[in-house]
């Protein structure tokens with residue numbers, strides 16, 4: 001690898017900041033890999049308990065993630081989970097001993113994932129994938145994690161919530177310190193939704209909205225774009241998804257995403273119509 005002063009490395013590529021004593025945000029720029037996703041940020045999260053550190057997602061794998069974590073977790077045991085198995089959340093899985101994921105998506109990370117759709121990105125950086133032949137490597141060991149599972153990190157605990165819709169095994173993660181990590185189930189920017197799963201997706205958003213009845217101060221940390229947002233994200237998204245049919249006349253086909261694009265005042269939606 002080229003180590004000249006100007007060359008990018010993991011520490012320059014990932015933007016890392018301490019958001020709270022027990023929570024680091026690690027961001028990378030999806031738009032700098034390929035702007036055709038209409039998405040700026042991929043957000044990874046590192047929760048730090050007194051015994052265990054929990055990494056939520058491993059990014060798109062274009063730069064190694066482990067060097068970033070080593071500085072932050074000290075002597076703690078590291079556990080890693082995937083909110084779901086899309087390429088931009090699992091790219092660094094191969095760097096870790098074991099990955100936790102919902103049973104619905106275990107199979108998907110147990111084999112290499114083809115990302116050759118990135119070959120014609122306008123940006124040179126995708127050439128970093130060339131040596132791996134545009135494949136995201138499979139995870140080394142996989143352990144399934146189901147709805148309701150509680151993980152005690154030491155002074156901090158998290159609960160797994162199954163929130164299918166964006167994908168069948170999408171999970172959200174709720175901490176006992178009022179943080180809710182929603183993966184791609186809810187975020188601002190471009191939401192990727194499946195036309196056949198809209199009802200399922202809406203039910204998952206309802207499930208998350210219900211959490212606010214008892215925990216009014218919850219903050220939402222999505223896997224893309226803005227973080228530490230409030231309940232209004234879920235209200236807006238629920239309204240938007242319910243309204244997609246009324247936007248349908250304005251839809252435009254996107255050749256790269258192989259999806260229909262529609263927009264409202266808040267979101268862009270990439271709508272997939274599977275057979």
Ligand SMILES: [Zn+2]
Nearest residue numbers: 086088184223
């Ligand atoms: Zn994503």
